Amino acid sequence: MSLLSDLVNLDLSSSTEKIIAEYIWIGGSGVDLRSKARTLPGPESDPSKLPKWNYDGSSTNQAPGEDSEIIIYPQAIYKDPFRRGNNILVMCDAYTPQGDPIPTNKRHNAAKIFSHSDVIAEEPWFGIEQEYTLLQKDVKWPIGWPIGGYPGPQGPYYCGTGADKAFGRDIVDAHYKACLYAGINICGTNGEVMPGQWEFQVGPSEGIAAGDQVWVARYILERITEIAGVVLSFDPKPIPGDWNGAGAHTNYSTKSMRSDGGFDVIRKAIGKLEKRHKEHMAAYGEGNERRLTGKHETADMNNFKWGVANRGASVRVGRETEKANKGYFEDRRPSSNMDPYVVTSMIAETTIIWQP
Amino acid sequence: MSRVTDFINLSLNSSTIVAEYIWIGGSGLDLRSKARTLSTPIDDPQKLPKWNYDGSSTGQAHGNETEVILYPQAVFKDPFRRDNSILVLCDAYNSFEDPIYTNKRFNAAKIFGHPDVVREAPWFGIEQEYTLLQKDTKWPLGWPQGGFPSPQGPYYCGVGAEKAFGRDIVDAHYKACLYAGITIGGVNAEVMPGQWEFQVGPSPGLTAADELWVARYILERVAEIAGVIVSFSSKPVPGDWNGAGAHTNYSTKSMRKEGGYEAIEKAIKKLELRHKEHIASYGEGNEDRLTGNHETADINTFSWGVATRGASIRVGRETAKERKGYFEDRRPGSNMDPYVVTSMIAETTILWKP
Numbered sequence: 001m002s003l004l005s006d007l008v009n010l011d012l013s014s015s016t017e018k019i020i021a022e023y024i025w026i027g028g029s030g031v032d033l034r035s036k037a038r039t040l041p042g043p044e045s046d047p048s049k050l051p052k053w054n055y056d057g058s059s060t061n062q063a064p065g066e067d068s069e070i071i072i073y074p075q076a077i078y079k080d081p082f083r084r085g086n087n088i089l090v091m092c093d094a095y096t097p098q099g100d101p102i103p104t105n106k107r108h109n110a111a112k113i114f115s116h117s118d119v120i121a122e123e124p125w126f127g128i129e130q131e132y133t134l135l136q137k138d139v140k141w142p143i144g145w146p147i148g149g150y151p152g153p154q155g156p157y158y159c160g161t162g163a164d165k166a167f168g169r170d171i172v173d174a175h176y177k178a179c180l181y182a183g184i185n186i187c188g189t190n191g192e193v194m195p196g197q198w199e200f201q202v203g204p205s206e207g208i209a210a211g212d213q214v215w216v217a218r219y220i221l222e223r224i225t226e227i228a229g230v231v232l233s234f235d236p237k238p239i240p241g242d243w244n245g246a247g248a249h250t251n252y253s254t255k256s257m258r259s260d261g262g263f264d265v266i267r268k269a270i271g272k273l274e275k276r277h278k279e280h281m282a283a284y285g286e287g288n289e290r291r292l293t294g295k296h297e298t299a300d301m302n303n304f305k306w307g308v309a310n311r312g313a314s315v316r317v318g319r320e321t322e323k324a325n326k327g328y329f330e331d332r333r334p335s336s337n338m339d340p341y342v343v344t345s346m347i348a349e350t351t352i353i354w355q356p
Numbered sequence: 357m358s359r360v361t362d363f364i365n366l367s368l369n370s371s372t373i374v375a376e377y378i379w380i381g382g383s384g385l386d387l388r389s390k391a392r393t394l395s396t397p398i399d400d401p402q403k404l405p406k407w408n409y410d411g412s413s414t415g416q417a418h419g420n421e422t423e424v425i426l427y428p429q430a431v432f433k434d435p436f437r438r439d440n441s442i443l444v445l446c447d448a449y450n451s452f453e454d455p456i457y458t459n460k461r462f463n464a465a466k467i468f469g470h471p472d473v474v475r476e477a478p479w480f481g482i483e484q485e486y487t488l489l490q491k492d493t494k495w496p497l498g499w500p501q502g503g504f505p506s507p508q509g510p511y512y513c514g515v516g517a518e519k520a521f522g523r524d525i526v527d528a529h530y531k532a533c534l535y536a537g538i539t540i541g542g543v544n545a546e547v548m549p550g551q552w553e554f555q556v557g558p559s560p561g562l563t564a565a566d567e568l569w570v571a572r573y574i575l576e577r578v579a580e581i582a583g584v585i586v587s588f589s590s591k592p593v594p595g596d597w598n599g600a601g602a603h604t605n606y607s608t609k610s611m612r613k614e615g616g617y618e619a620i621e622k623a624i625k626k627l628e629l630r631h632k633e634h635i636a637s638y639g640e641g642n643e644d645r646l647t648g649n650h651e652t653a654d655i656n657t658f659s660w661g662v663a664t665r666g667a668s669i670r671v672g673r674e675t676a677k678e679r680k681g682y683f684e685d686r687r688p689g690s691n692m693d694p695y696v697v698t699s700m701i702a703e704t705t706i707l708w709k710p
Contacts, residue, residue, distance in 0.1 A: 059547050
């Protein structure tokens with residue numbers, strides 16, 4: 001198969017100026033990613049200079065057959081770790097031909113919030129901890145788990161090493177380097193409490209970039225699992241019972257929180273989040289009620305509580321932040337299948353713009 | 357196998373090159389090729405020697421007159437041998453210099469050489485769909501033996517091991533075509549799992565068809581390396597599974613300039629009047645695909661519309677808005693001959709009078 005790899009890895013720079021751009025968008029479920037590629041005449045690094053494109057929305061549950069064109073607008077460019085050279089990945093959002101964002105386009109509204117002058121002034125930073133589970137392809141059972149059975153109970157797997165404790169590290173490591181290559185602000189990875197479950201973190205990124213980077217990191221991850229013949233799941237509770245769920249804890253700070261005495265601002269912000277707990281929970285991911293039970297390092301879905309170093313809370317403030325009297329806090333409520341455009345913009349909107 | 361690969365990838369130091377001559381076989385769809393050594397790099401098809409092959413082995417010659425002569429018509433860089441080696445697309449003639457029956461390029465070249473057609477500078481963009489099949493069972497790649505995957509929905513432009521089957525073939529093909537000098541415009545995963553599409557163009561007249569044939573050849577070579585079969589059948593799996601087409605996008609100078617929408621409407625009207633003739637030349641087995649379901653128009657009815665995928669001909673929103681541009685003939689099957697389809701569209705819309 002090395003002849004096939006030779007072709008996949010062909011370096012075209014000596015034979016043509018042309019590049020390949022892979023346009024990525026979010027499909028009809030709000031979680032499925034779609035992409036297709038086109039040839040461009042030369043290298044490009046400015047998304048506003050890339051041509052808009054369109055796709056068949058009737059095939060992704062986003063438009064009827066009689067009027068099926070959906071237009072995608074390029075919003076962010078990353079280097080393509082699969083095609084390399086000058087080839088690129090282009091994160092897009094979707095509009096009707098009349099120029100209105102389609103219902104699954106959550107980026108449009110997030111961009112509005114992040115361009116509000118009060119929000120810009122506060123320079124909101126996000127660090128998102130994306131958890132996910134790897135499943136065996138034909139049986140949809142976690143990798144490394146015996147067919148028709150379970151591995152030994154949780155305990156040895158968190159940050160574990162060894163063939164009986166870490167399942168799928170090659171995918172995780174390939175993803176880490178591929179994201180760094182692409183220009184994604186990936187800041188770390190670790191094996192999670194449930195065997196076959198992993199986490200990567202993106203950030204700190206400012207404003208809308210956080211959402212773009214998480215989506216493209218998810219895309220790169222699914223391309224790698226595709227190569228590895230393994231299925232990627234963002235389900236927040238993939239296995240019922242005494243097995244951890246998967247979340248997308250969102251760490252957050254503003255300029256005020258990061259300045260001296262910022263802990264006060266943090267307290268105020270958390271107070272506002274408490275008042276809008278129900279609204280946030282409704283937007284924090286499908287199926288989250290199966291995960292947020294009060295057990296397995298979660299807070300019960302219906303109650304808001306916060307604390308320092310408390311993993312059983314809705315919002316956790318790190319000891320370092322408490323000690324320095326400034327820093328950031330962690331919203332532990334979002335599930336792994338949340339939309340980062342929705343969550344990041346909602347946190348910014350509630351804490352900066354919203355008045356109780 | 358790496359030692360074998362080392363030899364395949366050996367760089368030839370001298371000026372010696374290898375030329376792979378490609379032609380279309382007796383079925384009108386099967387591609388054939390053989391290679392010869394040339395002592396010096398050549399990129400002009402007119403300067404390449406004519407060659408010949410055994411037509412009795414490809415269903416293209418009868419009795420004692422078995423030699424079929426190959427005339428080089430287009431040269432591309434060879435992505436498999438690289439260095440200065442080339443792929444040479446040929447068409448086939450008998451020893452009396454007449455095109456043999458399966459040589460559809462000859463007639464297409466006459467149409468594209470007609471001064472009225474030359475003046476209109478016709479461009480074509482062809483969307484070639486195809487299905488990848490497992491080698492021994494001929495069942496689509498990624499489908500379970502003796503069964504079916506879950507219904508269509510997640511596969512169009514999809515990502516992931518349970519949604520996209522054979523991407524390495526698609527990506528290898530994309531780069532190989534770019535390397536070869538083919539105007540490949542893009543690729544995407546199709547609605548049926550294991551089905552893919554690539555686009556060639558926009559290219560003028562005869563070039564579009566030459567490029568499509570060589571792109572098909574490169575695809576079959578890549579799939580051969582991968583141990584997978586390429587099918588151009590227009591309805592590979594009966595039932596609630598999309599067929600495979602070769603939608604042909606088309607424009608002329610008149611259509612591309614200001615107010616060109618009028619020329620588009622006139623052209624579509626002419627195509628409607630010759631619907632039966634076109635359909636007869638748009639590929640074998642197309643009646644299984646053009647049912648009116650699965651984003652096709654019924655084979656017996658001609659219809660056209662803006663942005664509608666259930667029509668014979670679709671005009672894009674952009675073209676309707678700008679009042680100029682191009683249109684898409686959605687009728688050709690994936691196994692169509694691009695020489696026939698492109699020249700027929702040009703002939704009907706530019707030369708033919710109702």
